[in-house]
Amino acid sequence: MADVAAPPHPRDAFALEGAQAQEQAFLDALERGRLHHAWLLTGPEGVGKATFAFRAARRLLGAAPDANFGLLGARMTDPVVRQVSARSHPDLLVLERYTEDGKPRKVIPVDEARQLGAFFSQTPATAPYRVAIVDAADDLNVNAANAILKTLEEPPPRGVLLLVSHAPGRLLPTIRSRCRRLAFTAPGEAITAGFLETRTSLSPEQATRLARMAGGAPGLALRLAAADALKADDEAHEILRSLPRLDDGALLALADSFRGPEGQGRFNLLIERIMDQIRTMAVSQATGGGGVGLDRWVQAWERLGVLPDQTEGLNLDRADAFWTAMRELRAAARAA
Numbered sequence: 001m002a003d004v005a006a007p008p009h010p011r012d013a014f015a016l017e018g019a020q021a022q023e024q025a026f027l028d029a030l031e032r033g034r035l036h037h038a039w040l041l042t043g044p045e046g047v048g049k050a051t052f053a054f055r056a057a058r059r060l061l062g063a064a065p066d067a068n069f070g071l072l073g074a075r076m077t078d079p080v081v082r083q084v085s086a087r088s089h090p091d092l093l094v095l096e097r098y099t100e101d102g103k104p105r106k107v108i109p110v111d112e113a114r115q116l117g118a119f120f121s122q123t124p125a126t127a128p129y130r131v132a133i134v135d136a137a138d139d140l141n142v143n144a145a146n147a148i149l150k151t152l153e154e155p156p157p158r159g160v161l162l163l164v165s166h167a168p169g170r171l172l173p174t175i176r177s178r179c180r181r182l183a184f185t186a187p188g189e190a191i192t193a194g195f196l197e198t199r200t201s202l203s204p205e206q207a208t209r210l211a212r213m214a215g216g217a218p219g220l221a222l223r224l225a226a227a228d229a230l231k232a233d234d235e236a237h238e239i240l241r242s243l244p245r246l247d248d249g250a251l252l253a254l255a256d257s258f259r260g261p262e263g264q265g266r267f268n269l270l271i272e273r274i275m276d277q278i279r280t281m282a283v284s285q286a287t288g289g290g291g292v293g294l295d296r297w298v299q300a301w302e303r304l305g306v307l308p309d310q311t312e313g314l315n316l317d318r319a320d321a322f323w324t325a326m327r328e329l330r331a332a333a334r335a336a
Contacts, residue, residue, distance in 0.1 A: 004200045006226040007219060010050035010135070011094075012085050014069045014076060017195075017218075019048055022182045023071040026056055029180075036180040037155040040137075042168045043184030046220025052184070053133045053162040058084055060160055061091055061127040080127070090125040093132040097139040106313060108134070113144035120156035130159045137163040137171055145172055152178040186216035196221055206230055213276070227269055236273035239326075240281075243333035251326060258318035267318045268308040271325065275304050293336030300332040 007013070016023075029035045039056075041049040055072040059065070063080035066073040074081050083089035087100075095112050097105050116132055124130050134140070140148060149172060151161065161179075168176060186192070192211035195218045196202055202210070202225065213229060214221035235254065239246065258267040278301045285294055304325055311321045 004202070004222070004225040007222045010054045011087070013051045013054070014073065016048050016051045016055060016070060016072075018187050018191075019052055019184060020071060022052060022184060023055070025182060027059075027071060030059070035160065037159060038152055038161040038163065038179040040163050040165060040168060040171075040176060040179035040181045041184065042165050042181055044186050044215055044217050044220070045166045046214055046217030046223065047184045047186050048219060049164045049166075049184050050133075050135045051219070052182075053135065053164055054084065056160075056162060057092055057131045057133060060129040060131050061089060089127075091127040091130045093119045093130075094135070095132070096135045106309075107141045108139045108144055110141060110143035110147055113140060113147035116148065116151045116161070120151060120159040120161075124158055128158065130156070131162065132159075133162045133164070135164040137165045137175070138167050145175065149175055149178075186214075187218065188216040192216045192218045192221050196225060200225060209233070213273075227265065229269060229273065232266070232269045233273045233277075235270060236277050239274065239329065240277055244330045246326060246330070251322075255319040255322045258322060263318055264308075264312060267311065267322065270322075271304055271308055274325070274329070275301055278304075293332065296332045296335035300328040303328050 026039070041053060043049055052072070055070075055074070058074040058078075058081055059072050061080050061084070063074035063078045063084075066075040080089065084092060087094070093115065095108050095115075097108055099105065113134075119132060120130060122130070134148065137145075137148070148161075148163075152175060163175075163179060165171060168181075187195075189208065189211040192214065193204065193207040196207035196210060197204060199222065200207070207221075209230060210221045210225050213224055213233065238250075254270070257263065278297055282294060282297050282301070307321050307325060310316055311318050
């Protein structure tokens with residue numbers, strides 16, 4: 001597969017396609033002096049919600065506009081833009097699951113969420129507004145969500161909170177009710193495949209496969225391409241095709257690839273691709289009237305779904321978890 005560079009962090013992304021309506025709604029509120037203190041940015045993962053949040057933040061912090069990058073575009077050489085990219089702007093606070101060295105955490109901890117109160121209690125240092133971005137609100141634990149709610153209940157003057165959410169239904173109703181919502185949608189598989197083709201050396205067939213995996217979300221499709229998701233998808237297909245007999249030598253090589261700092265990502269991706277193919281197979285069988293052994297496949301799908309969190313949260317051996325997954329798949333195949 002062709003090499004594909006990982007997409008930039010949203011703080012370093014300057015273009016955003018397909019969000020003109022959302023950007024216009026935000027600008028209208030800003031220009032009319034009716035800017036809500038909290039915005040809930042909803043939609044599937046990878047459709048540009050976090051990119052929008054940083055674009056809106058740059059505008060609120062006073063960056064010079066640049067129409068070449070759209071309605072909320074900012075001049076790349078502007079000092080505000082440089083401070084945002086360097087994570088050094090005094091009027092911007094970003095809460096995210098990833099640490100500064102890029103390592104993921106399970107949740108956004110409550111101690112960080114509580115920083116919002118002190119942050120918004122201060123007047124802007126150099127900008128017209130103080131801005132906080134939470135990416136994503138879905139990653140807040142219960143205590144952290146309650147800390148966010150306290151900030152929402154006491155709207156700060158000249159303060160704007162931008163909450164990114166892939167699954168707003170999981171948020172506290174009291175959080176949702178205190179935010180103005182902007183909904184983002186995926187542009188579709190065909191547009192996303194074209195997006196990939198113009199930015200990578202992927203073939204049309206590869207781009208279409210990745211666009212389908214990503215549900216038509218461009219950002220997610222690009223991340224999947226960079227993670228070599230096509231290879232993981234082929235490995236998942238070969239495993240399921242060979243059941244219940246499997247090549248133990250090939251499986252040993254796969255299990256070995258899950259070691260090291262990058263192993264968790266590879267493990268998660270393979271499990272995700274196996275689960276997606278099981279779901280597709282189950283739907284096809286159910287709609288076609290051939291549901292023999294379907295309950296066992298559903299059970300296997302459910303058990304596979306908890307493995308990534310278990311291995312990460314409990315620091316379990318990923319190779320052992322992989323063999324557990326293979327036993328589940330063998331049992332499901334024999335029951336069919």
